[in-house]
Amino acid sequence: MSKPVGPYSPALRAGEWLVCSGQIGAVEGRLVEGGFEPELRQVLANLEALLDSHGARMTDVVKTTVFLADMADFALLNEVYVAAFGDHRPARSAVGVAALPLGARVEIEAWVHLG
Template sequence: MTAPYVPARRAGDWLVLSGQIGLGPDGLADDFAGQLRQALANLDELLAANGARADQVTKVTVFLADMDDYAEMNEIYTGYFTEPRPARTCVAVAGLPLGARVEVEAWVFTGAD
């Protein structure tokens, strides 16, 4: 079965990026840090493909399969997003696609600030 997945959708000045897991060319990374870094790299690719940048990200939702990864997520996250960082929600979930440990979705405002 294939899901009706749309990686990005533009609505006026808004760009909504669907959740990204740490799935790269070689599959899902084994460790949490690798998965989060790949998920953020996937976001970068979607941003670039849609003419947007990480500093335009306004809202992020991070889904964690294990809240024990929260501190490590914060460390990697703060290295990726610079000030002023986007608003963020972090949600603990029972499971993620393909057994991923983290998923990141983003809302991006591409209009005038």
């Protein structure tokens, strides 16, 4: 799990909910190299580590919002996303954006039910 790149909490608990800030594919403040797929895999690993630190799992994720710097990556996003979540299918939105922190190609935020 990488430290936030700004003045915000990686996640906050509100009752039975854990609201996770957007995760990018960074390790120790630097984006992983190799393009979209390795970056996305790191995003998902960072999200899983964040969930684990709060006693949650990927199957507890109820909703994600995915921000893509290039919507041409949408098909590959779906392939890697399915591998990460298995049979679990959280609600999801995918949004094309002009830019992301550190020049990231993808960012994912999540709402998690802990109850």
